[in-house]
Amino acid sequence: MTASSRIEAHLAALTRWPAGRPVGSPANHTAEAHIAAALEAAGYEVERQTFDCVDWRLDSVELWVDGAALPVVANPYSPAANVSAPVVAASTYEELAAAELTGRIAVLHGDLSAGALFPRNYPFFTVEEHVRLIDLLLAHRPAAVVMVSHATENPAPLIEDGDFALPSVTVPAGGGGALRQAAGPVTLQLRTTAAPGRAANVIGRRAAAARDKLVLCAHFDTKPGTPGALDNAAGVAAVLALAEQLAARPPDTNVEIVAFNGEDHYAAPGEMAYIAACGSDFGRIALLINVDGVGLRGQPATVAFFNCPAEWADQARALIARQDSIEESEPWPEGDHSVFAMQGVACLAVTSGAIHTLIDDVIHTPADTLDLVDTARIAETVEFLGDLVKEIGLPRKATDR
Secondary structure, eight states: OOHHHHHHHHHHHHTOOTTOOOTTSHHHHHHHHHHHHHHHHTTOEEEEEEEEEEEEEEEEEEEEETTEEOOOEEOTTOOOEEEEEOEEEESSHHHHHHOOOBTSEEEEOGGGGSSOOOOTTOSSOOOHHHHHHHHHHHHHOBSEEEEEOSOSSSOOOSOOOTTOOSOEEEEOHHHHHHHHTOSSOEEEEEEEEEEEEEEEEEEEEEOOSSSOEEEEEEEOOOOTTOOOIIIIIHHHHHHHHHHHHHHHSOOSSEEEEEEESOTTSTTOHHHHHHHHHHGGGGGGEEEEEEEOSOOBTTOOEEEEEESOOHHHHHHHHHHHHTOSSEEEOOOOOSSTHHHHHTTTOOEEEEEETTGGGGBTTTBTSTTOOGGGBOHHHHHHHHHHHHHHHHHHOOOOOGGGO
16 A cells, blocks of 8 residues: 555545544544554554543524524534524724623624634633633623624634633624624524533654654644544644654654644643643653644645754755755744744644635635645655654754753
8 A cells, every 4th residue: 555545545534524523523533543543553552642621512503684594603612592682793892892782692893803713711822802802792791792704605613712601603704794784683593512521632652762752743633514634634644654654664763643632622632631741751852743734735845943953954954955845934833833832842843835825714614625635745745754754863952962
C-alpha cells in the first residue's frame, strides 16, 4: 500500500460523517478508535488520555419571520429555546448597552457580528472586546440572541461557548434585514440536548535511548456541522502517514504522536488534559510539529517557525528551498502549537497557503469536504517532514550545548 493510498484511507475513515466529529460525539469516538488502531498497527505504544466533556446535540432549529422561515444555524452548545418575541437590533456596543432586551430577541449585526466570539473562559487567552460583549448580553438577559454573519451563505456559527447560557443562533447576511424589518414577533425554535460525556486524546509513543522527544501532532475533532476534511482530517492523515514512515526508519530520539481532541472546542479540553499530564516532560520536547489544514488543492504547504535556534532553522530553510511544493510562512497562532510556543518550545506549524482566507467561509462549515484536499500534496509534505527529521535532526536546546 503506497503512502498516498494510506493517506486516502485515513481521509475516508475520518470524513464519513457530514455533521463532523465534535468532541464527545459517537463520530468522535469512532475517529479516536481509528487513530489508535493505526498507531498500534505501526508499532507505537498507545494511550487514550481521557477527559470530561459535554456531549451537545442538535435536533432541529427554525427561525420564522412574518410567516417565512429564514436560513439559520444553531450555535454549538446553545441551550434549547421556544421563543416568540419582538426583536431589538444593535450594531455597536453603545446601541447594545442602551437597548432594553429583557424578554426580547437580540439581533446583533455590523461590528458586533464581524467575527466569531472568543469564549469568555477560554483557558489560554481572552479577547477583551468579546468579553465585554458577552457580559453585556448576559446582563441584559434577552430571550435569545441572533448573530448576523457577514457571510451570504453557509455561515459558520458566531458563538460557540458552553458557558454562554442564552439560546443563540447565526443567520447569513441577508437574514439581518428581514429580522430588523419584522412586522411582528419573531419565532425561534431550537431543540438541543446536552449531557455529560467523555472523550480522549490519542497518544502513540516510541521510546529511544535519549532524553529529548519529537512531538508530532494534529487535532481530529471538528466544529459541529462540518465534515472537517481540511480541518483537520488532512492533518491527521499526514501525521499518521509520517508516524508510519518514522516507525520504518526510527530517529535516534523519543517520538510522540499526539492526536489532540478539542482544538475546535470552546474550552480546549484535550490541550488542557495533555498539559496537566505532561508536567516536567515539557522540558523534554526538542521539537513539536503541528499539522493543521494541509493539502489544500492548488496551494503549497507552508511551514512557520517558532522559537527555533537560528542555525537549525537555516538548515530547515535550506531543505524547504529544495522543494517545489513547500514554502515558509509567517507564524500564525490558531492551532495546537500555540500553547507550546508560548512556553518557549521549538515548534513548526504546517498548513496550506491561503488556508486562513477560508476560515468561516469554508473551514468550520459544511463546505469543508474532501474535494478540497489534494492527497498527493499531503504525501509530498509527509516526505518533506520525514526528510527534515532524518537529515537535520532536532534543534539543540541551550542546555545541550
